[in-house]
Amino acid sequence: MIQLFLRDVGLSVRSGGGFGLALIFFLIVVTLIPLALGPDQTALAVVAPGVLWLGALLACLLSLDRIFGLDFEDGTLDLLVTSPLPPEAVYIAKAAAHWLTTGLPLALAAPVLGVLLNLDFETGKILCLSLLLGTPALSLIGAFGASLTLGVKRGGLLLSLLVLPLYVPSLIFGAQAVRLAGQGLTYDEALVLLSAISLGAAAILPFASGAALRINLR
Amino acid sequence: MGWSGRALPWVAAAAGLSLCSGLIWGYFFTPDDIRQGSTVKIIYLHVPAALMAINGYLLMFVGALVWLIRRQHVSVLAAKAAAPVGMVMTLIALATGAIWGQPMWGTYWVWDPRLTSFLILFLFYLGYIALWAAIENEDTAADLTSVLALVGAVFAMLSRYAVLFWNQGLHQGTTVTMADGAQQDNISNVFFQPLLLSMAGFGLLFLTLLLIGTRTEVRSRRLKVLQARERME
Numbered sequence: 001m002i003q004l005f006l007r008d009v010g011l012s013v014r015s016g017g018g019f020g021l022a023l024i025f026f027l028i029v030v031t032l033i034p035l036a037l038g039p040d041q042t043a044l045a046v047v048a049p050g051v052l053w054l055g056a057l058l059a060c061l062l063s064l065d066r067i068f069g070l071d072f073e074d075g076t077l078d079l080l081v082t083s084p085l086p087p088e089a090v091y092i093a094k095a096a097a098h099w100l101t102t103g104l105p106l107a108l109a110a111p112v113l114g115v116l117l118n119l120d121f122e123t124g125k126i127l128c129l130s131l132l133l134g135t136p137a138l139s140l141i142g143a144f145g146a147s148l149t150l151g152v153k154r155g156g157l158l159l160s161l162l163v164l165p166l167y168v169p170s171l172i173f174g175a176q177a178v179r180l181a182g183q184g185l186t187y188d189e190a191l192v193l194l195s196a197i198s199l200g201a202a203a204i205l206p207f208a209s210g211a212a213l214r215i216n217l218r
Numbered sequence: 219m220g221w222s223g224r225a226l227p228w229v230a231a232a233a234g235l236s237l238c239s240g241l242i243w244g245y246f247f248t249p250d251d252i253r254q255g256s257t258v259k260i261i262y263l264h265v266p267a268a269l270m271a272i273n274g275y276l277l278m279f280v281g282a283l284v285w286l287i288r289r290q291h292v293s294v295l296a297a298k299a300a301a302p303v304g305m306v307m308t309l310i311a312l313a314t315g316a317i318w319g320q321p322m323w324g325t326y327w328v329w330d331p332r333l334t335s336f337l338i339l340f341l342f343y344l345g346y347i348a349l350w351a352a353i354e355n356e357d358t359a360a361d362l363t364s365v366l367a368l369v370g371a372v373f374a375m376l377s378r379y380a381v382l383f384w385n386q387g388l389h390q391g392t393t394v395t396m397a398d399g400a401q402q403d404n405i406s407n408v409f410f411q412p413l414l415l416s417m418a419g420f421g422l423l424f425l426t427l428l429l430i431g432t433r434t435e436v437r438s439r440r441l442k443v444l445q446a447r448e449r450m451e
Contacts, residue, residue, distance in 0.1 A: 144369065148362050152352045161348055162366065165341040166373045169380035176384060193383070197376065208369050215361040 008097035049178035103135030237419030266420035274304025299431025
């Protein structure tokens with residue numbers, strides 16, 4: 001399982017693996033927002049938490065079909081599922097690798113990009129914290145969606161349709177925490193609920209996704 | 219197939235009867251509300267449709283569960299047939315709500331918890347239907363959509379409470395409740411009786427459409443089996 005995790009991380013870090021693409025996409029979203037909304041600093045600070053969360057979410061969405069897609073096409077996934085490793089563990093390893101290569105860099109980059117949107121540093125720290133707590137859920141849910149749409153040709157759009165409604169609670173709590181922090185209010189409750197979603201997803205989704213993998217590779 | 223074919227005309231007739239009488243009673247034989255005027259009458263469409271939208275998802279959930287546990291083909295086909303009906307009910311609830319909201323709240327749409335969770339419910343229905351349509355093998359599609367329906371139900375509940383946390387509501391609380399102590403906010407009986415009738419009508423209408431949809435699915439399965447058998451010979 002650890003081997004599989006390391007292999008996935010290695011594959012995505014090497015050239016052509018898509019690592020960094022999510023970050024660049026995130027940067028582009030953050031660049032385009034002021035161009036669309038106008039350069040007013042106070043207005044930007046108001047929308048910054050939501051925009052940064054949304055940007056991170058979309059960047060995460062972009063790399064989802066890579067989680068299982070390439071391995072499914074060349075047959076590696078069949079071998080993995082028939083190996084002694086249960087499909088649940090395959091799912092966990094792949095979701096964890098996805099988080100390490102997209103969620104973590106996005107969370108670390110977000111406060112820096114927040115500066116571009118006039119987000120002050122203290123709030124930026126909360127943003128980083130909320131993304132650290134929230135992106136595991138994004139990776140887990142995304143990998144679940146990817147395991148559902150394995151057999152579908154060009155399922156990218158379908159994947160987004162399935163996954164985006166599932167992202168709603170994470171997005172609400174994450175952006176809410178940052179917004180509350182920006183207004184100087186207490187944000188603990190939102191952060192606790194956000195981590196609860198991540199932990200709950202880690203508890204439930206391996207079984208759902210393992211079932212989906214078994215069904216798809218029957 | 220046997221009993222459902224015999225039951226269908228009766229259910230359909232009962233649906234038509236209670237729907238017509240409930241709506242006509244509601245629209246023409248109830249007084250206007252003091253504050254809301256005649257716009258109150260949209261309740262006879264809005265509330266039953268919303269009720270059926272939620273029950274439709276519940277039915278899908280149960281159908282998916284029965285399929286995954288007992289491998290009952292009919293239950294998953296019923297879930298498949300329930301999805302478009304539930305989606306349309308969600309759409310009716312959203313549309314009538316918007317039409318009512320314009321004169322009453324001064325806006326067609328607000329990002330209120332109830333409205334938002336209904337929009338999300340609509341997206342869940344869309345995703346479920348799209349996944350059915352995307353997968354060719356029928357048993358695989360049944361399995362995967364069932365998994366999606368189960369996980370979706372969990373997340374639909376989560377979203378429901380998340381949006382409550384996110385924004386305070388403009389939508390009024392429930393006015394149809396059986397609980398003791400909450401009845402001073404209840405709708406008055408003048409409006410409640412036709413509402414109950416049209417709720418029953420929507421329920422029966424849902425059942426009718428569900429029966430028709432499920433029977434169609436079962437028939438198309440049988441047809442495919444027959445075609446396959448013919449090709450074998």
